[in-house]
Amino acid sequence: xxxxxxxxxxxxxxxxxxxxxxxxxxxxxxxxxxxxxxxxxxxxxxxxxxxxxxxxxxxxxxxxxxxxxxxxxxxxxxxxxxxxxxxxxxxxxxxxxxxxxxxxxxxxxxxxxxxxxxxxxxxxxxxxxxxxxxxxxxxxxxxxxxxxxxxxxxxxxxxxxxxxxxxxxxxxxxxxxxxxxxxxxxxxxxxxxxxxxxxxxxxxxxxxxxxxxxxxxxxxxxxxxxxxxxxxxxxxxxxxxxxxxxxxxxxxxxxxxxxxxxxxxxxxxxxxxxxxxxxxxxx
Amino acid sequence: xxxxxxxxxxxxxxxxxxxxxxxxxxxxxxxxxxxxxxxxxxxxxxxxxxxxxxxxxxxxxxxxxxxxxxxxxxxxxxxxxxxxxxxxxxxxxxxxxxxxxxxxxxxxxxxxxxxxxxxxxxxxxxxxxxxxxxxxxxxxxxxxxxxxxxxxxxxxxxxxxxxxxxxxxxxxxxxxxxxxxxxxxxxxxxxxxxxxxxxxxxxxxxxxxxxxxxxxxxxxxxxxxxxxxxxxxxxxxxxxxxxxxxxxxxxxxxxxxxxxxxxxxxxxxxxxxxxxxxxxxxxxxxxxxxxxxx
Numbered sequence: 001x002x003x004x005x006x007x008x009x010x011x012x013x014x015x016x017x018x019x020x021x022x023x024x025x026x027x028x029x030x031x032x033x034x035x036x037x038x039x040x041x042x043x044x045x046x047x048x049x050x051x052x053x054x055x056x057x058x059x060x061x062x063x064x065x066x067x068x069x070x071x072x073x074x075x076x077x078x079x080x081x082x083x084x085x086x087x088x089x090x091x092x093x094x095x096x097x098x099x100x101x102x103x104x105x106x107x108x109x110x111x112x113x114x115x116x117x118x119x120x121x122x123x124x125x126x127x128x129x130x131x132x133x134x135x136x137x138x139x140x141x142x143x144x145x146x147x148x149x150x151x152x153x154x155x156x157x158x159x160x161x162x163x164x165x166x167x168x169x170x171x172x173x174x175x176x177x178x179x180x181x182x183x184x185x186x187x188x189x190x191x192x193x194x195x196x197x198x199x200x201x202x203x204x205x206x207x208x209x210x211x212x213x214x215x216x217x218x219x220x221x222x223x224x225x226x227x228x229x230x231x232x233x234x235x236x237x238x239x240x241x242x243x244x245x246x247x248x249x250x251x252x253x254x255x256x257x258x259x260x261x262x263x264x265x266x267x268x269x270x271x272x273x274x275x276x277x278x279x280x281x282x283x
Numbered sequence: 284x285x286x287x288x289x290x291x292x293x294x295x296x297x298x299x300x301x302x303x304x305x306x307x308x309x310x311x312x313x314x315x316x317x318x319x320x321x322x323x324x325x326x327x328x329x330x331x332x333x334x335x336x337x338x339x340x341x342x343x344x345x346x347x348x349x350x351x352x353x354x355x356x357x358x359x360x361x362x363x364x365x366x367x368x369x370x371x372x373x374x375x376x377x378x379x380x381x382x383x384x385x386x387x388x389x390x391x392x393x394x395x396x397x398x399x400x401x402x403x404x405x406x407x408x409x410x411x412x413x414x415x416x417x418x419x420x421x422x423x424x425x426x427x428x429x430x431x432x433x434x435x436x437x438x439x440x441x442x443x444x445x446x447x448x449x450x451x452x453x454x455x456x457x458x459x460x461x462x463x464x465x466x467x468x469x470x471x472x473x474x475x476x477x478x479x480x481x482x483x484x485x486x487x488x489x490x491x492x493x494x495x496x497x498x499x500x501x502x503x504x505x506x507x508x509x510x511x512x513x514x515x516x517x518x519x520x521x522x523x524x525x526x527x528x529x530x531x532x533x534x535x536x537x538x539x540x541x542x543x544x545x546x547x548x549x550x551x552x553x554x555x556x557x558x559x560x561x562x563x564x565x566x567x568x569x570x571x572x573x574x575x576x577x
Contacts, residue, residue, distance in 0.1 A: 109293025133311035156303030277462030
């Protein structure tokens with residue numbers, strides 16, 4: 001007998017099958033994270049047991065205190081360093097980007113367009129082209145082997161200036177004009193009218209900037225050699241170079257580096273997606 | 284008079300970024316350019332910088348490390364960029380058109396992109412451990428007697444790093460493509476359906492062309508970024524085994540900060556920059572041939 005299936009049921013069925021297949025694919029994306037998390041709780045001899053024990057037979061919570069309070073590589077310290085650097089970097093970046101973006105979007109001055117194009121053209125410079133000149137510069141400025149060597153370069157970010165300028169342009173001119181008539185200075189207009197309206201764009205910059213500073217490896221590697229000043233990435237790198245066999249402890253370190261970012265991401269997903277999508281589609 | 288005031292105000296607001304531009308962007312480029320024609324060891328004073336003309340570039344030609352680092356980087360780019368582009372389009376279309384729980388999928392596929400590269404590299408090293416790692420244990424369990432040695436094998440090391448980059452980087456392409464797909468008017472698909480076009484036909488003749496400006500942009504920035512791979516190589520293989528994963532930026536790092544051959548490293552950086560520029564320009568020229576113009 002010929003059973004005729006309604007078209008809607010057919011698409012519904014197809015949709016379910018595709019969803020199931022994609023679900024398996026999405027597990028491939030998650031498996032390394034899950035393996036990392038579960039290994040971080042295992043004893044050192046159980047790490048590579050096969051079949052894989054996704055849920056450890058016994059939870060070694062001591063792994064975490066061992067890494068976190070390690071004598072040679074105290075992770076709580078590296079964690080603090082990374083947070084401090086990220087906050088200082090972002091604070092400066094927002095101030096520098098907002099003022100520059102305001103000038104480009106709301107003030108008419110000579111050579112504006114030329115300077116803007118010059119700014120944008122620096123986005124093509126490969127990052128490692130700056131490492132050697134920065135190294136020389138930082139030694140002269142006496143900030144080599146200090147956190148400033150990581151904070152200062154982050155203050156000037158042309159992508160941030162570009163993003164904020166685009167957003168400022170979309171804010172109606174009438175708002176700042178009427179404030180001007182009321183006698184407000186440019187600085188007050190930026191601070192009290194433009195910035196509050198630009199909060200979505202600023203949030204996007206903050207989350208994206210936080211991720212890039214937190215995950216940076218090349219710069220700390222070159223500019224920081226004192227162990228006291230290590231960032232979280234340097235901490236992990238030092239850990240594996242020291243002893244590559246303690247996989248469970250290394251996974252604790254990796255989890256500590258990834259978890260904050262994943263939490264920020266899950267909480268502010270909207271801003272990530274917005275930021276990526278606007279820079280991507282409009283760029 | 285008023286214009287003069289505006290000029291002052293403009294430059295006052297621009298001042299912080301202008302200082303930054305000169306000190307952190309302009310100076311490094313010029314200094315780096317200058318150093319590529321010099322010999323210097325970075326540690327001793329500026330007066331020890333010695334001008335040697337194009338000697339650095341001549342030396343590069345018969346330096347085996349340099350030659351293999353350029354060819355490895357090219358192979359790496361050819362694996363990673365097409366991989367990320369294809370996955371980016373296919374997954375984005377599937378997620379946008381034919382699944383439930385779209386948001387869950389977007390969240391998971393994007394997750395590797397934001398994870399710390401150093402931490403991710405460490406996890407991959409453990410998972411792809413040739414004798415004990417879970418990947419090879421699984422491969423052995425399903426009957427592959429001699430699975431690849433991954434990072435410890437000359438043939439597989441670069442592929443392993445490329446696989447990791449495809450895993451971490453595709454999420455970015457997926458998110459950008461999904462945003463672009465939302466901008467394609469649905470009337471086009473409805474019209475095609477009425478004309479009797481199959482799903483594949485509308486993918487081929489509507490989705491692909493209308494997505495091509497985005498694909499072009501992604502290709503451009505991914506090629507630039509992929510040419511500069513450094514972290515995973517430094518952490519996972521240090522350019523080995525042998526020279527199998529020696530890539531340009533790692534080679535530059537070694538010359539500059541391990542052997543302190545600053546001039547030589549700067550010259551290589553210049554060559555890399557020129558290559559990236561040329562590749563970008565060629566793509567700009569070729570785009571007219573395949574990118575759909577609105």
